[in-house]
């Protein structure tokens with residue numbers, strides 16, 4: 001069982017206990033344990049019982065053990081039956097807590113989510129004591145959200161896809177293999193996994209695929225197409241195609257739909273027909289390309305288009321004019337300027353972060369723990385930050401391989417001021433400013449707040465500028481054009497935060513920022529050594545935003561970076 005699945009179950013137990021009116025500390029304990037597991041960089045099965053895990057006491061540890069060894073938890077199965085399923089279902093609606101769900105059920109005795117929608121529409125919900133028109137509105141909005149097919153974070157789904165990819169690639173029966181679909185385009189959220197292979201023995205490949213260890217259900221098993229459901233209810237489609245059509249199939253199944261429609265329209269104008277089997281002459285149906293993608297694009301008179309750009313955002317015209325950008329790559333990245341250490345809520349020591357950075361071939365990193373009045377993550381206080389600065393100076397004297405910059409992720413208050421003393425701001429190499437509270441201000445106020453922060457002479461980088469959390473929280477209402485103008489005017493750098501549930505700025509926004517002349521930086525916001533690999537997701541956003549090496553601050557060599565930042 002994976003960490004996330006275990007955390008999901010613990011969270012559900014907490015919900016059930018809360019619904020049942022249990023005392024607070026009891027259900028909060030389960031939530032706390034769930035959070036610990038979610039933030040863990042190792043597999044819980046490997047560390048449980050061997051190291052102290054915050055929030056996981058004896059009783060919960062026993063339950064996790066049972067989940068790991070048997071894949072089930074008797075306690076959970078039992079208490080699940082004590083609560084009507086609809087009440088648990090209601091807690092899946094954003095903004096509906098267990099107490100509200102129970103209250104609605106007790107008053108209206110509804111049985112399905114359709115009943116709930118009906119009750120909301122006929123305004124029966126707002127008549128319940130304790131609820132009002134606001135809750136009713138939120139429920140209707142939440143129900144709409146719930147009906148949309150679920151999209152998974154790239155950071156969750158890609159590791160799973162890569163595991164399946166590797167297992168299949170190792171088969172001698174598999175000749176060519178590639179991920180396709182939106183995962184090949186590195187979209188920020190993904191609906192399902194598509195894989196394409198060529199093989200002389202498709203039956204054998206399908207046999208292996210449908211009996212992979214992580215299979216939960218086989219939906220379809222055929223000679224050329226099979227579908228399985230794996231952990232977290234993710235659907236995986238595998239198609240076996242002919243070698244001579246591999247390029248055409250890859251092009252077709254990579255999408256996006258918008259890109260393919262535009263490409264097919266162009267084909268038609270040129271007297272061609274393009275489908276998943278190949279590129280054909282329209283009148284004679286003679287096949288003229290299909291084995292590789294390159295061949296297809298070339299026949300159409302254009303350069304091969306990197307999958308990240310295939311969104312019908314001008315890439316076809318650029319490819320025809322030989323004007324595609326040379327996209328930034330992971331290997332261009334020379335350092336990570338947004339890292340948290342164990343001085344606050346990070347898991348690793350600065351020494352461990354340095355070692356990991358060296359392993360990645362970096363030239364520099366910045367330690368940027370939180371400062372300010374943050375309630376979510378313990379903020380570092382000023383004496384401790386001073387201690388950290390001395391610590392880093394010492395490490396820099398000892399180790400010449402990597403330059404460690406002193407820094408902080410300073411909270412931006414309601415007025416746009418940085419929550420750290422001037423004295424310390426002046427001492428730090430890199431000051432990241434970030435908003436973590438009051439995210440729902442109106443557009444004008446929010447924009448002013450950010451512009452004010454950008455005008456601060458001490459600020460280097462603005463982190464996760466829009467504050468969005470994928471699948472959870474919409475971006476703040478901000479006039480980004482004005483923010484980009486201010487960033488350019490004050491020579492500030494905007495971040496592409498690579499943390500999988502942020503990816504903020506987004507692909508489209510970082511492209512606009514770049515077009516407005518703003519320099520960007522990719523930071524992982526890693527809270528552990530393992531999370532430093534998130535860099536690849538940030539690079540993917542930059543690539544989808546058409547960015548080149550020169551557009552990203554942390555592709556600079558150490559000397560150039562220091563010159564640029566006046567360190």
Ligand SMILES: [Zn+2]
Pocket residue numbers: 409434436463464
């Ligand atoms: Zn932050």
Ligand SMILES: [Zn+2]
Pocket residue numbers: 338340409525
């Ligand atoms: Zn951070």
